[in-house]
Amino acid sequence: MIDLHALHLAEVAVLGAHCDDIALGVGGTLLTLSSISPGIRVRALVLSGGESRREIEERHALAALCPGADVELDVLDVPDGHAPAYWEPIKTALEGFRHRCAPDIVFAPQRGDAHQDHRLLAELVPTVFRDQLVLGYEILKWESDTPKPTVYHPLTLAVAEEKARVLIKHYPSQTDRDWFDEESFLGLSRLRGVQCRRMHAEAFVLEKMTVRFGRT
Template identity: 75%
Template sequence: MGIGAVGGAVVIELSATGVREVAAIGAHCDDVAIGVGGTLLTLTARATVSTRVHVFVIAGEDSRREIEERHALAALCPGAEIEFTILDVPDGRAPGYWEAIKTALEAFRRTCEPDVVFAPQRDDAHQDHRLLAELVPTVFRDHLVLGYEILKWESDTPRTTIYHPLSRKIAEEKARILLKHYPSQTDHDWFDEDAFLGLSRLRGVQCRRPHAEAFVVEKATVDFGKV
């Protein structure tokens, strides 16, 4: 942990080095890329050893969107070993498939031992995202879970508590990958470069960096050392 002054303000920095295994959980094909794409780019680019990324998505199996997801995450995690678990739960119907999703998530948990888990945050207005946010801590009980935000038209932008700074280059590369690899989503009026860079710039302002991705943390332990 480091404490330093940035632009006249005191910033507390918590270092999370040595991340080798990541679980990235989303409701739909593109959630992970939108919420944590820049962080994945940074993690895999800085890794001195191969990083393993375990992806769990509840909707999109055997569809055009699954193909998009695989190509996008390969671009966002260059050099990483990526394992996919993609289910076929209908979009917008996750609450009706609670038991199937819970069972699949428990099976997914047995395949990995991640250093960090990225998942939706509890106050997301979309019922599929919110259901996953509620289930993930019941399965990954002893892990750091970072709840990411998903840009969309609902006014559910969370009050974030943890920021991962991004360079402008990384933020722009994330936006480029999103637009290139998710053509099925480009008809949404919020799915464009200005929106993605606008949100990451806002989060960057909040942590005094050029850009950032932001997360909600429900629980974490800080070790100040043994006496």
């Protein structure tokens, strides 16, 4: 398996349809980036949960996942499960968000997600972030929509376990779901680790990229 190294990241953008999507999909990667790049700018946008208990959970979780980072989070109030009916305000919000950040990498849901809110966001992000590397993350849930990832980010066992602890600690509103537990989180990251010959990993679907050979 070929390793590609992204060096000297100054800023990343993370987008989620719901509070906890980002932590589920890219929480371990955020922990890693914050550790190796102190002061990295993390710009986050979540479509639903604004001015609710879930926004409070999201702010605490992102602070825990991005220690030492410069974090800015916007949480909108699009009704959960109804994002397709709010296409225009979501597109406008994404365009405004794009003008407020300059990310080296964008993390967003992957296009094959079965949840309509996740899928709409996945479809819109590349229409706004046209010149950035966009990696589509997977969101663990009961639907059988697990993607066939093409990019893996290995995690240490410590990072995988810390991600699981953050999810349980900072999203108490979700712990009544029968799949929302550390065993599920570590099971998925272990599976992705097996697929890239590491102990644990987060996996992504690549939107589009270019590759250069030699000095050109």
